[in-house]
Amino acid sequence: MDEKLEKDIIRLLERGDERGMKLLFQLYYKALCVYCMRYLLSYEDAEDIVQNVFVSFWEKKQGQVFVGSLQAYLYGAVTKAALKNMRDRGKRFFSEFELQIENSWEKIGQESEEQREKLRIYLWGAVDRLPTNPQKVLKEVILNNKSYKLIAEEMGVSVSTVKTHYARALRHLRKTVDPEMFRLWLLCVILPQK
Amino acid sequence: MENIYRLLAAYCAGSLSEEEAAALRKRIETEPEVHQLFDEIRQTEILLKEARMQERMSEERAWSVFQAKWKLVVRRKHRRIRYYAWGSVAAVAVILWCISFLGFPREEVLPIAQQSADIQPGCLRATLLLADGEQIPLGAASAAPVMTSAGTVIANDSLLGLQYQQGNGQMMNEEVPYHTIVVPKGGEYHFTLSDGSRIWLNSASELRFPTRFTGAIREIYVQGEIFCEVAEDKKHPFIVHVGERAIRVLGTAFNVSAYPDEQQLVTTLIRGAVEFSYEGGCVSLEPGDQTILDAAGQIHRQKVDVSLYTSWVKGIFEFDEMPLEEIVRQLARWYDVQFCFEAEEFRSHPFTGFASRDQTLEKVLAMIEKTTDVKFDISGRNVNVKRTEDGANISRPDY
Numbered sequence: 001m002d003e004k005l006e007k008d009i010i011r012l013l014e015r016g017d018e019r020g021m022k023l024l025f026q027l028y029y030k031a032l033c034v035y036c037m038r039y040l041l042s043y044e045d046a047e048d049i050v051q052n053v054f055v056s057f058w059e060k061k062q063g064q065v066f067v068g069s070l071q072a073y074l075y076g077a078v079t080k081a082a083l084k085n086m087r088d089r090g091k092r093f094f095s096e097f098e099l100q101i102e103n104s105w106e107k108i109g110q111e112s113e114e115q116r117e118k119l120r121i122y123l124w125g126a127v128d129r130l131p132t133n134p135q136k137v138l139k140e141v142i143l144n145n146k147s148y149k150l151i152a153e154e155m156g157v158s159v160s161t162v163k164t165h166y167a168r169a170l171r172h173l174r175k176t177v178d179p180e181m182f183r184l185w186l187l188c189v190i191l192p193q194k
Numbered sequence: 195m196e197n198i199y200r201l202l203a204a205y206c207a208g209s210l211s212e213e214e215a216a217a218l219r220k221r222i223e224t225e226p227e228v229h230q231l232f233d234e235i236r237q238t239e240i241l242l243k244e245a246r247m248q249e250r251m252s253e254e255r256a257w258s259v260f261q262a263k264w265k266l267v268v269r270r271k272h273r274r275i276r277y278y279a280w281g282s283v284a285a286v287a288v289i290l291w292c293i294s295f296l297g298f299p300r301e302e303v304l305p306i307a308q309q310s311a312d313i314q315p316g317c318l319r320a321t322l323l324l325a326d327g328e329q330i331p332l333g334a335a336s337a338a339p340v341m342t343s344a345g346t347v348i349a350n351d352s353l354l355g356l357q358y359q360q361g362n363g364q365m366m367n368e369e370v371p372y373h374t375i376v377v378p379k380g381g382e383y384h385f386t387l388s389d390g391s392r393i394w395l396n397s398a399s400e401l402r403f404p405t406r407f408t409g410a411i412r413e414i415y416v417q418g419e420i421f422c423e424v425a426e427d428k429k430h431p432f433i434v435h436v437g438e439r440a441i442r443v444l445g446t447a448f449n450v451s452a453y454p455d456e457q458q459l460v461t462t463l464i465r466g467a468v469e470f471s472y473e474g475g476c477v478s479l480e481p482g483d484q485t486i487l488d489a490a491g492q493i494h495r496q497k498v499d500v501s502l503y504t505s506w507v508k509g510i511f512e513f514d515e516m517p518l519e520e521i522v523r524q525l526a527r528w529y530d531v532q533f534c535f536e537a538e539e540f541r542s543h544p545f546t547g548f549a550s551r552d553q554t555l556e557k558v559l560a561m562i563e564k565t566t567d568v569k570f571d572i573s574g575r576n577v578n579v580k581r582t583e584d585g586a587n588i589s590r591p592d593y
Contacts, residue, residue: 022257025257029260030251030253033247037243037247038240038243038244043246051259052263088349092205123241148203148209162203163200167203168199170242171231173238
């Protein structure tokens with residue numbers, strides 16, 4: 001689908017042409033950030049990691065012959081960097097189980113921006129239908145990246161309660177949102193955008 | 195069941211302890227329903243985070259941040275190439291020089307020989323001083339982790355510099371060693387403190403800091419000029435000590451310039467909030483505010499264009515109606531040269547301009563020469579500030 005574009009980018013980068021970098025960025029940056037959030041805790045880390053991967057890609061590969069798929073190379077490098085980030089921060093992460101989750105969603109396709117927007121509305125709509133407290137917890141964690149402790153203080157409940165609300169809310173969502181929607185979502189977010 | 199929800203929620207936030215992680219892993223492996231619960235919860239969480247990530251990203255903003263990082267690398271590469279180029283110019287000059295004794299006129303050789311002696315800009319370099327006096331050179335070329343004599347390993351990144359870590363062994367009573375980073379004239383350096391705060395050190399500057407922050411406050415000691423992006427932690431205030439003065443940081447980014455030869459302490463706040471305390475009291479700053487504490491102990495506060503005071507972080511010299519005397523002090527530090535004013539009247543001559551710190555000194559000076567009748571004479575590492583021979587009296591005081 002983007003094979004021709006990939007070839008053009010590779011040609012530019014082999015010549016050390018900086019325009020190749022801009023194209024590469026436009027093609028993969030957003031998709032890579034979205035993708036590596038699955039391994040990370042903070043949105044800022046995701047952008048940092050992807051940017052560093054791009055920088056070191058330029059450092060290592062510009063002016064050289066590149067063989068293979070840029071897409072595969074970048075996804076591999078970002079995955080490695082994200083897992084390293086979690087390790088460096090001392091976070092326990094069960095890669096073996098996480099990778100199984102990924103495998104069940106391996107299929108790749110592409111949806112339009114319009115379709116994506118529809119899915120987003122559907123998803124946040126489902127979140128809005130959750131009971132008040134679990135909903136509040138979920139939104140604070142996902143939208144504002146707040147810690148359980150801070151949320152507990154703000155809501156005047158215990159940290160355990162916040163944790164239970166969070167896990168329960170996620171599970172409840174999974175049960176109510178159409179599984180098909182999950183599949184579709186995946187198809188569109190993971191992919192590079194035109 | 196409640197317990198498993200709490201464990202899973204802690205896993206999602208990355209806050210499981212080692213024992214809890216082992217217990218959870220065991221249950222996922224042995225109890226299919228727990229495994230299923232894990233999958234469902236993580237699937238949903240990933241989905242929501244991906245959706246959120248997509249919404250909050252701005253490609254233009256990301257591109258400009260990325261470009262800044264990337265240009266550092268590109269610039270470094272070019273610099274290396276330029277050295278090779280100068281190397282070959284010098285070689286040609288030597289050959290021509292030899293030939294000149296064989297009868298070629300020497301004057302033709304001179305321009306090339308002079309060019310090869312152009313004064314190069316500063317670069318990423320510094321020295322790390324450990325508590326026991328050991329010295330470790332730091333620079334763009336070294337990305338290897340730094341191992342101290344005490345056996346501690348500090349991660350190092352060719353782009354981001356040293357990365358101190360808070361570590362796990364938080365024994366409160368344990369004495370934490372202090373490190374000092376010394377940046378010479380003609381150098382600059384940036385790195386990350388153990389709390390995640392980012393520090394940029396300008397030429398001829400020094401910073402002393404603990405390898406880990408343990409007490410109730412985070413404190414660092416500075417001389418010269420630094421730009422800080424302090425990691426937010428309301429429970430542990432961040433204090434920058436400059437001699438007897440202290441800057442209490444309540445929020446994120448600010449610049450402090452306290453060079454002995456400037457005889458003033460300038461604090462500029464970009465984002466967040468800081469409180470500057472000195473012998474005479476305490477002043478709170480809002481973004482865009484600047485305080486200047488002069489040699490007489492008087493404090494002045496003004497609104498400024500912050501980019502003028504922070505552009506050095508991005509590799510730019512930016513001057514706005516700045517007296518030449520102040521400009522050359524900055525150039526002296528970055529190019530490791532000395533200026534001498536033969537034409538005294540230019541000391542206070544204001545100059546406005548914008549130049550990349552990546553150029554040779556000759557290029558930057560040529561820019562200044564174009565706008566006034568000033569003439570810079572370089573010999574070795576000394577620069578004499580003169581008036582052009584046919585210059586009109588634009589800024590000579592009336593007698």
